[in-house]
Each structure stands twice: as C-alpha cells, then as structure tokens.
Amino acid sequence: MKAAVITFPGSNCDRDLAVAFEAAGFDVTRVWHKDTALPSGLDVVGIPGGFSFGDYLRCGAIAANSPICRSVVSHARAGGYVLGICNGFQVLCETGLLPGVLMRNAGLKFVCRNVGLTVASVESPFTDAYALGQDLMIPVAHHDGNYNAAPEVLAALEAENRVAFRYTDNPNGSMADIAGVLSENHRVLGMMPHPERAVDPEHGGTDGQAMFSGMAKALVSA
C-alpha cells in the first residue's frame, strides 16, 4: 500500500502523519507543495496539520491553490482516498472536496488538549475498524475548528452518514458537534482532531491507531 504525505511551508504534523502510516504498513512518499504530480499507484494522500502559509488570508486557502493540490483534487475526483487532518481538513474544505468551512473557535481561544469523540459513521475505510458509537480520546490543537455549513448541507451529511466523528464535549462551537466529515463517495475524510498523535502508547493513548490499521486492511481487500 502506498501513501503520500504532503508538506506545505508551515506544515508541522507531516512527519507524525508519515510515521503513523508507516506503522500501519504503508510505504510513504513525502511530497513537497511545489511538486505538480503525486507518485503513481498511490492509495491514499495525507494532508497534515500545521499552519500552511502562515494561515494567511484564511486557514488552508493558499495551500488549496498550490500546484500539488490540483493533483490531490484530481486524485480524489478519480475516486482516490484522501485524509486531511486539522489544517488538512481546512485545506480540503477550501478545495471544495469537502463541504462547509472551519471558522474561528467560538471561544476565540486556541484549544490544545485531549477531547472525547464518538464514532458517528463506520461507512468509510478510515472508520470501519471502529464500532459505531465507540468513544475515543484524541488530541485537538487548533484555533479555527468551528465547523459551519448551510442547513441543507448538514441535513445531507446526516442523511448520507457522512459525519465521521462528533465531539462528546464540543470544544470549538462546531455545528452539530461535528469533528470530521466524509465526502459524498466516503473516500475523503477531513477531521480536526489528530489521530496520528494517538498511535503509540508513548503518546498517552492509542485510539487513533485503528484508523491507520483499518485503512490498510480496507485498502488491501478493496
């Protein structure tokens, strides 16, 4: 299985994400934002957390228009898998691959702590190793994680089982406690919490491990 992890200027979770993929058995290629093509035969693209381009203009807006993101959009439109975490989620919303936007946290403060999540959809290769309704403890670290979308978009997300995770105690004001959403084909996941920071007992928890191992298993059998 092959994964690519993209690095923008200001990304800071790219190495952690690569390590999490590797631990699950992926062969990982690191890709720079100025590259125009993704490696061939790729199974999944990871867009890491951080502060791409210093969060200038809007979080993720400049990264979403970088050369490599055009390839990420083509990869996704062709049915490829994409996982965007934190800033990666913001980038995916800015590309239009995922609906909605991530606004400034309702409390205006940067929130950096472990949060409780509930698995809200197991209909994706990212979440099918979890049980529906399972409670997880995963860290968040963001200033702009307040998920907003139009009422009809929220209704569609609910109806199509595209809300992947919900916060058990909403840290940022997100509508419907949404912590992660899936694309229409359930092959693109964006989430604010950091599963790659919960894959090793030394991290203080391993609740994120099943996302990567589950993805590896799902992609092999797919």
Added chain:
Amino acid sequence: MKVRVDVMLKTGVLDPQGEAVRHALGALGFEGVEGARQGKVIELDLADGTSEDEVKAMCEKLLANTVIESYAIHM
C-alpha cells in the same frame, strides 16, 4: 491601477471576533455599541485595463470563501 476589495462575513454568519470587539468597546465604557463586524481589506495593484470581471474571478477563486463571506469591489 489600485483596486480595493472588502471581504466581510455574510449577514447571519456568527462573527466571534466582531462580537469580542463589541464586548471590549463596551468594557472600555463606550456606550451604545450595538454591533461590530470584522472583515478584511485587500488592496490590489493591477495592470491598467484589468476588468472588473477579472477581479470578480479573483474574489471567487481565492480572496473570499463565498460559503461564508461576501465581497465588494471598489475599482
């Protein structure tokens, strides 16, 4: 030619930063501040003859996220 683009959150979108500004003005003793909305001003230095349609395309593609933001172009 100079062109100014104002980007604001759409009416009805909660603006926690504007709300914090309103609150802080009240705390400073300014009475009657009933609302504050915070946005961005982007000044573009463009080649003469750039059309408003082109600036509009810049707004739609990058300068504003039209899911939550509106923009006004001042040529």
